Amino acid sequence: MITAIVLIKTQVDRIPEIAETIAAIEGVTEVYSVTGQHDLVAMVRVRAHEDLAEVIPGQVNKVPGVESTETHIAFRTYSRHDLDAAFAIGLDD
Secondary structure, eight states: OOEEEEEEEGGGGGGGHHHHHHSTTTTTTEEEEOOOSOEEEEEEESSSSHHHHHHTTTGGSTTTTEEEEEEEEEEEEOOHHHHHHHHHHTOOO
């Protein structure tokens, strides 16, 4: 699984609408509105690097109101949340 973190600049008055459109794209697992230089952060998870081209420049960048994107590819996951979720699957409390 390839994980990409996509920083997105948008038209500020359309952030909620743009975020919902991006969240509906296959391969996009989460979209966050954030403070700072970017307006949105999208998490993209796909099976192959080639799939990133279909999702990010192929769809995310084409959403009306998206002004620019900056993509970061994750090498490893260190999230305790992800590890806990993986071990909790199928276990009864």
